[in-house]
Amino acid sequence: MNRLALAAMEIEDFGSLSARTVIAGVEAVCDPFGALYLPAMRLLVVSDLHLEKGAAFARRGMLLPPYDTLATLKILEAVIARHDPAIVVSLGDNFHDRVGSAHLPESFRSRIEQMARGRDWIWINGNHDPDGTVGLPGQSADELHYGGLAFRHEPSAKAAPGEIAGHLHPSATVRRRDKSVRRPCFATDGRRLLMPAFGVTTGGLDLRHRAMAGLFEHETLVAHLLGRDRVYSVRFANLLA
Amino acid sequence: MSATDSTDPGQDALLPRPFAAWFSARGWAPRAHQLELLARSRSGESLLLIAPTGAGKTLAGFLPSLTDLFARGRIPPGSGFTGVHTLYISPLKALAVDIERNLTVPVQEMGLQVTIETRTGDTPQSKRQRQKLNPPDILLTTPEQVALLIANGEAERFFKDLKFVVFDELHSLVTSKRGHLLSLGLARLRRLAPGLRTIGLSATVAEPMDLRRWLVTQVPGADHHAGLVLGPEGARPIITILKSEDRIPWSGHSARYAMPEVYQAIREHRTALLFVNTRSQAEMLFQELWNINEETLPIALHHGSLDVAQRRRVEAAMAQNRLRAVVATSTLDLGIDWGDVDLVIHVGAPKGASRLAQRIGRANHRMDEPSRAILVPANRFEVMECQAALDANYVGAQDTPPMTDGALDVLAQHVLGMACAHPFDEDALFAEITSAAPYARLSRETFSRVVDFVATGGYALRTYERYAKIRKTKDGLWRVSNPQVAQQYRMNLGTIVEMPMLNLRLVKRNARGSLGRGGATLGKVEEYFLETMTQGDTFLFAGKVLRFEGIRENECLVSQAFSMDPKVPTYAGGKFPLSTYLADQVRAMLADPERWRALPPQVRDWLSIQHDVSTLPKRDELLIETFPRGSRHYMVAYAFEGRLAHQTLGMLLTRRLERAGLKPLGFVATDYSLAVWALDDLGAAFKRGRPSLSDLFDEDMLGDDLEAWLDESWMLKRTFRNCAVIAGLIDQRHPGREKTGRQVTVSADLIYDVLRSHEPDHILLQATREDAAAGLLDIARLGAMLERIRGHITHRALDRISPLAVPVMLEIGKEPVSGEAHDHVLAEAAEDLIAEAMGEAAMREAEAGRRAIDGRDQE
Known part of the structure; x- marks a missing residue:
């Protein structure tokens, strides 16, 4: 739960814990919480929140802890406070299932309203929640095109310069001597960027998995891994197969 | 057939005519412990029988129920439903099947009207359904099947006539979570059939009283335990420690140095069982033996990761005495009959005196002949450990693990199962559960928390009331919310959680160098083992050196490697830690130069020099x-x-x-x-x-x-x-x-x-x-x-x-360095890129970031 601890800390030099990158000519900051900030547009991207995942499982008979939504929202609050964006884009799979936003407890709903105050908020539809959100601020959309970038949930199969997508929950493994560490990551080759999953109970899929095949130029692909309290950037060739 | 046969006093009456005739037709006489068990069980006692392998333990365990069934006679057709009479529970599926074979023969020869059937995970659905409608007299089964049966709405009817529950290899069942689940199952059986008697069969253990309590109802403030019947002592085994010409290594676990002597021992015996402690040791030993197997003796390999078909082939060949040696891990530990083994070779230290005794018992099932065993220490400390174990075996020391309190996760599973069977009253279920020895000390408060956990997850934030799996209804009883809950329970039943395993599939590279599909499945390997591997790494499996090619879905693809030397040393650590008892013995030996005399000269010298320099x-x-x-x-x-x-x-x-x-x-x-x-x-x-x-x-x-x-x-x-x-x-x-x-x-x-x-x-x-x-x-x-x-x-x-x-x-260097894998691994990997791609300024920035973190850590 290190992101939650980090969210509660006061950090002066937050920028040094993040990684900077450029996607299709647009400067971007990959922060240690797994959020992407585009300073020129004052736009913040988070992806795959999977809110109410515990409740979604409980509806199907697996009584997972009900604390995931609160934890994810706390981290999101910290991220929004840190960057103070004008626009927030949540890149799909905002809720773990279709009825998630309709069943959202009131206390969580008001936290989201609080966060959205004074900003534009765009909920991109994902495969888990294709029908959009119910009773929340902001608007729902399948895609967003803005500032030369394309924001969508699932990455498109063909080359798509300037695409910011989620869905695949990229993670990567680094090995040194006998130890290996696997962490969620941002993945970008300078043309396209895949977002790490932001929700606290979301798993990861390795960058070398088949599902990722063909998405990136491996020569320029860099994984920005979410470490315990900062982002580490590692070239694709140095990742463990 | 009249019941008066068995009411006369004396041995003849104790054993009804067909039984006595069967014994004498073979020129046998029933053994004293078999008769004692029969007599005491008949007087209503629950009993624990402790006897060595080959002492006719199984027959002893079934005599009370067979004679009782004989006295009952055949149930006339049309007399309504008759429940199961005797439940036999074994830790292994294979053992239940084995017993069916060994029990059916005498039952047929005596002409008894007794039906005997097995029920395991492999039993077809149709047969299981039929068994529920028309149960056999004797059902041979496993702990998991018992849990399934008692969680069924028909349980009351099925078990109403239950008279005996026989637990085989009880000592190996009770110390695990499986044993906890089974103890709860037994508590339920006692409620369904209040008159039932239990019979536990066990090898020698350190604390027989623990097992005796386990077999009967526990009552607060009273000491209830089953009676004890002791079998005869078997002949003392002849155990030696292998003497090698070669230097005994300082460390390591392969015992490679001793291979010529081990091979020689195999040659000199009919069939040898070679025990090791881990799968990878088994692989290594198997390969080493084949490297020097000039006479191409049939030597096979048997461990739990191998493909089932392959294991069955080895077992069959073994039963037909077609093999000269089998290299095995704990999969062969328990009491299955494996043909004519006349030598056990234990490679590596036994780690526990009881485990060693158990394994040695595999050689020679005739208890009056001594079994022969050779211990092969793999390094110098193991020489001392083997010597200590050897001494212990002679003095009959036992170091089976102690019984532990019942686990709460197992209890949660059982509580849900009981709700699936029938709506339950919380107080009544608590009383039932605490009658099982492992849960005798459970507090009422903890029990309520477990029930709450089963119902809604037990979270302080009570948001799942509407999704509850079990609910307390107006009549005060807990019942399942919907039929899916029961279905989910059945799917998840059991206490053996498989570590994630991947199938190993052997593939070929085609002419263009890409991997083909298909190919034979070699078995399964733990996922964590593969996590440390990169493409091209070679390792040993199923006696082959394999090349790791990659992972495709839930399969690990490997190809044949054309080398004799696997690159990844697969030793995954001693699977069993050194027992407390043996550890103490090794310390005692170390401190007492008198006892060094039993050790080989090299080891003695080693200790003497240690004494001089430190x-x-x-x-x-x-x-x-x-x-x-x-x-x-x-x-x-x-x-x-x-x-x-x-x-x-x-x-x-x-x-x-x-x-x-x-x-x-x-x-x-x-x-x-x-x-x-x-x-x-x-x-x-x-x-x-x-x-x-x-x-x-x-x-x-x-x-x-x-x-x-x-x-x-x-x-x-x-x-x-x-x-x-x-x-x-x-x-x-x-x-x-x-x-x-x-x-x-x-x-x-x-x-x-x-x-x-x-x-x-x-x-x-x-x-x-x-x-x-x-x-x-x-x-x-x-x-x-x-x-x-x-x-x-x-x-x-x-x-x-x-x-x-x-x-x-x-x-050091051979084993991965212990410690948690921390972010410094990431930091090091990241430095390459930083240095290469962004120049020194970025390095300074990264350093500043790290200082910031360090500063925070110190706060």
Whole structure:
């Protein structure tokens, strides 16, 4: 739960814990919480929140802890406070299932309203929640095109310069001597960027998995891994197969 | 057939005519313990029979029920439903099948009207359905099937006529979570059939009283236990320690040096069983033997990861005496009859005196002839361990693990099962559960929390009331909310949580170098083993050297490697830690030069030199040596408490040394000792008393330090996953269903993190901590050791490494360095890129970031 601890800390030099990158000519900051900030547009991207995942499982008979939504929202609050964006884009799979936003407890709903105050908020539809959100601020959309970038949930199969997508929950493994560490990551080759999953109970899929095949130029692909309290950037060739 | 046959006094009457005739037709007489068991069981006692292999234990266990069935006679057709009469429960499916064969023959020869059937996970659905409608007299089954049967709405009818429950290999059942589940099942059976008698069959154990209590109803404030029947003592086994011409290695586990002698021993016997402690040792030994197998003797391999078909082939060949030797792991430990074995070779140290006795019992099933066994120590410490085990076997020492309190995750599973069977009253179920020995000390409050957990997850944030699995209805009874709950329960039943395993598939590279599809399945391998591998790495499996090609879905693809030398050393550590009893014996031997005489000259010399250049620890003393080597300073602690306890100790000590500013770098643990290395001079620091050794090894390390470390330990996460599956929080993984093991592992970790930070006192976390303390961390043992050595620490500051330190020092580099994989791994990898791509300015920036973090850590 290190992101939650980090969210509660006061950090002066937050920028040094993040990684900077450029996607299709647009400067971007990959922060240690797994959020992407585009300073020129004052736009913040988070992806795959999977809110109410515990409740979604409980509806199907697996009584997972009900604390995931609160934890994810706390981290999101910290991220929004840190960057103070004008626009927030949540890149799909905002809720773990279709009825998630309709069943959202009131206390969580008001936290989201609080966060959205004074900003534009765009909920991109994902495969888990294709029908959009119910009773929340902001608007729902399948895609967003803005500032030369394309924001969508699932990455498109063909080359798509300037695409910011989620869905695949990229993670990567680094090995040194006998130890290996696997962490969620941002993945970008300078043309396209895949977002790490932001929700606290979301798993990861390795960058070398088949599902990722063909998405990136491996020569320029860099994984920005979410470490315990900062982002580490590692070239694709140095990742463990 | 009249019942008066069996009411006359005396032995003839005890044994009805067909039984007596059957014995005498074979020129046999029933043995004393068989008759005693029969007589006492008939008078209503529940009994524990302790007897060696080959003493006719199984027949003894069935005599009470067979004679009772004989007296009952055949049930006339049309007389309505008759429930099962005798339940036989064995830990292994194969054993139940084996017993069916061995029991059916005498029953037919005696002409008894008794039906005998098995019911295991392999029994077809149609047969199971039929068994429910028309149960056999004797049902041979496993603990999991018992749990399924009692969770069924028909359980009351099915078990109403139950008279006997026979537990085979009871000693191996009771110390695990499987045993906990079975004890709860037994408590339920006693409620369904109040008059039932239990019969436990067991090999010799350290504490028979534990088993005797287990077999009967426990009542607060009273000591209830089953009667004890002792079988005859078997002939003393003839055990020797292998003498080799070659030098005995300092460390390692392969025993490669002794292969010529081992091969010679195989040649001189009909059939040899070679036992090792781990799968990878089995692989290694098998390969080594075939390298020198000039006569191409039929030597086979048998371990749990091999493909089932392949295992069955080996077993069949074994039963037909077509093999000269089988290299095996614990899969062959338990009492199945495997043809004419006349020699057991134990490679590597046995780790426990009882385990050794059990394995040696595999050779020769005729109890009046001595079995023959050869111990092959793989290194010098193991020579002492083998000698200690050998002494122990002669004095009949027993060191089976102690019984533990019933696990809460198992209880949760059972509570749900009972709701599936029938709506339950909480007080009545509590009384029933505490009548089972492992749960006799369960508090009412803990029980209620478990019920609450089963119902809604037991969270302080009560948001799942509407999704409850079981609900308390107006009549005050708990019942399942919907039929899906019962279905989910059946899918997840059991206490054996499989580690994520991948199929190994042998593929070929085609002409263009790409991988083909198809190819034979060789067996299964643990996912964590593959995680450390990169393409091209070679390793041993199923007696072949294989090349790792990659992972495709839930399969691991490998190709044939054209080399004899696997690159990845597959030794995964001793699977069984050194038993407390043997550890004590080894310490005693070390302290007493008189006892060295039994040891080979090389080992004697080794100890003598140690005595001259440093010292040998006394039996209750902890010897610490410190010495410099290269640019590092080492500390070796000779604790002899087994690898798990040493690992935990290593973790805790490095934390403390870190705090003392001594810059520890890593540690390696073996069964015998622990080596820690640091940048600072540890010896000098201890001399100055900063910190003093008594502070360093103070028992308070099991307080805050342990807590702090546990918070981030992967061991706790792994334990949590098991508990969560058993307790029904997350689903057991089934082959072919959506998720790969990895995804399940990841999400269990994440659930653990969320739960720990929001509700650290949750009942499942409590269960996890108790489990880890007893299991992977071996905290009880570490605690006992710290208490024992208080005031008895001897420090020797040496100029150089001592002879006794060599074994553990050789493990450095061979074994992965222990310690948690931290972010520094990421940091190092990232530095390459930073230096290369962004130049020095970025390096400075990164450094500043790190300083910021360091600064925060110190706050």
